[in-house]
Amino acid sequence: MADERAASLRAERLDLFYGDFQALKQVSVRIAANRLTSLIGPSGCGKSTLLRVFNRMNDVVPGCRIRGSVEVAGESIYAAGVDPSALRRRVGMVFQRPNPFPFSVFENVVYGPRIHGSARGDELSAICTACLKAVGLWEELREKLEESALELSLEQMQRLCIARALALQPQVLLMDEPCSALDPVATLRVETLMRELSRSYTVLVVTHNMQQAARISDDTGFMLLGELIEFGPTKSLFTHPRDSRTEDYVTGRYG
Amino acid sequence: MNHLPPERPKHLYSKLDTDLRALKDGVVKMGSAVDAQVARALDAFVKRDSTAAAAVVTGDKQVNTLERELDEHCVLVLALLQPAASDLRFVAAVLKIVTDLERIGDFAVSIAKAVAGLDPLRLRAEQDLVPLGEAAVRILRNSLDAFVRRDVAEAQEACTADQPVTAALVALGKELRNEMSQRPEALDNALATLLVTKYLERIAEHATNIAEMALYTERGEDIRHIVERPA
Numbered sequence: 001m002a003d004e005r006a007a008s009l010r011a012e013r014l015d016l017f018y019g020d021f022q023a024l025k026q027v028s029v030r031i032a033a034n035r036l037t038s039l040i041g042p043s044g045c046g047k048s049t050l051l052r053v054f055n056r057m058n059d060v061v062p063g064c065r066i067r068g069s070v071e072v073a074g075e076s077i078y079a080a081g082v083d084p085s086a087l088r089r090r091v092g093m094v095f096q097r098p099n100p101f102p103f104s105v106f107e108n109v110v111y112g113p114r115i116h117g118s119a120r121g122d123e124l125s126a127i128c129t130a131c132l133k134a135v136g137l138w139e140e141l142r143e144k145l146e147e148s149a150l151e152l153s154l155e156q157m158q159r160l161c162i163a164r165a166l167a168l169q170p171q172v173l174l175m176d177e178p179c180s181a182l183d184p185v186a187t188l189r190v191e192t193l194m195r196e197l198s199r200s201y202t203v204l205v206v207t208h209n210m211q212q213a214a215r216i217s218d219d220t221g222f223m224l225l226g227e228l229i230e231f232g233p234t235k236s237l238f239t240h241p242r243d244s245r246t247e248d249y250v251t252g253r254y255g
Numbered sequence: 256m257n258h259l260p261p262e263r264p265k266h267l268y269s270k271l272d273t274d275l276r277a278l279k280d281g282v283v284k285m286g287s288a289v290d291a292q293v294a295r296a297l298d299a300f301v302k303r304d305s306t307a308a309a310a311v312v313t314g315d316k317q318v319n320t321l322e323r324e325l326d327e328h329c330v331l332v333l334a335l336l337q338p339a340a341s342d343l344r345f346v347a348a349v350l351k352i353v354t355d356l357e358r359i360g361d362f363a364v365s366i367a368k369a370v371a372g373l374d375p376l377r378l379r380a381e382q383d384l385v386p387l388g389e390a391a392v393r394i395l396r397n398s399l400d401a402f403v404r405r406d407v408a409e410a411q412e413a414c415t416a417d418q419p420v421t422a423a424l425v426a427l428g429k430e431l432r433n434e435m436s437q438r439p440e441a442l443d444n445a446l447a448t449l450l451v452t453k454y455l456e457r458i459a460e461h462a463t464n465i466a467e468m469a470l471y472t473e474r475g476e477d478i479r480h481i482v483e484r485p486a
Contacts, residue, residue, distance in 0.1 A: 240342060253263060
């Protein structure tokens with residue numbers, strides 16, 4: 001079934017616990033490949049936790065355990081023998097605060113391929129150029145590759161972090177509030193980049209900004225108290241949601 | 256009214272509640288103004304009262320002003336408060352409803368203007384004109400009521416309520432054409448009355464559009480042009 005192949009990320013009856021606290025409850029979702037999907041919901045609803053399930057970032061949280069199945073491109077990622085760092089190569093992540101390493105622009109972009117030993121010498125230069133082009137930084141930074149990444153503007157830093165994730169040629173990009181540290185103009189530019197990236201990558205974004213979810217995503221999921229209340233095409237979710245809890249949240253009645 | 260949907264919780268940002276309520280009140284106000292215009296125009300028509308007819312023409316200014324104000328307010332709410340889901344559908348519906356109301360107001364003016372060409376001669380068919388006009392206005396009233404009270408059942412009923420009215424108006428048209436062929440002296444009045452039946456048909460259609468918008472607002476479904484209607 002074509003639909004089956006198109007599901008890039010998949011969770012089935014997923015429960016996640018931090019110690020005694022259940023952060024995700026029976027979440028079942030299929031995130032389509034090469035689309036941009038947003039997760040919205042109030043703080044503490046589990047959206048970041050769900051995002052981090054897909055590259056096993058929650059593994060590092062003590063007392064975290066899961067029940068249910070999670071697949072990336074049809075492969076179960078919590079099965080025995082799965083190497084989390086190999087998984088994270090395929091499922092890249094971008095965080096809320098831009099977090100470049102205290103190295104040069106060049107070393108930031110090629111950091112992944114260099115430590116994984118997947119490229120060297122001229123190959124690294126080619127990767128750096130391609131990734132900076134992909135995030136729209138090449139023209140600005142081609143003469144500044146050896147300068148420290150910490151000297152960049154916040155928007156440039158965030159683009160650089162996206163370029164760094166792309167350098168490992170991932171299939172999936174997870175983005176946790178990627179624009180919350182940016183000003184409105186930088187936000188719109190990064191949103192445009194996210195739309196472009198969603199043509200080649202599966203992009204899953206957590207955002208507090210409902211207008212951002214409405215603007216950029218193909219599909220949107222609304223979460224509340226650890227449950228995925230509603231998931232579907234963004235245009236339906238913001239014009240006639242099926243669930244009254246979604247309705248209350250998107251119309252600003254949630255209290 | 257236990258079939259009505261439950262009250263929704265208030266918005267966290269109360270200005271949205273205030274503005275949506277103001278839009279609702281504005282629609283009610285414009286609706287009553289239009290409703291009164293149609294009634295006055297028909298009354299002027301059957302009484303051959305050119306003074307009352309002139310008042311209808313002047314009264315249209317108020318309707319047009321209300322349309323502009325409501326349009327502007329909707330655009331502001333969309334731009335500044337970014338309503339979503341049922342709130343968004345409500346504002347979109349108000350934008351469309353005011354256009355229907357404004358058109359109904361224009362038909363009231365057309366009826367009033369037809370008074371000028373009438374002579375004192377009475378036609379039998381005129382007796383039916385007022386009740387049919389009242390029936391058309393009733394659809395308008397029910398549609399607006401359904402919109403304001405979020406009453407799906409009433410909206411559904413109003414959606415097709417124009418059909419018997421239209422059928423009666425068409426029958427009246429036939430009668431008028433007969434009268435024209437039998438009494439040449441009645442030709443001018445019969446032609447004017449025939450026009451008024453057409454205006455009333457259009458008024459009833461615009462009124463059902465409003466009922467369709469009431470349904471859309473409540474259920475998120477656009478039912479326009481789905482059911483084939485008799486031509």
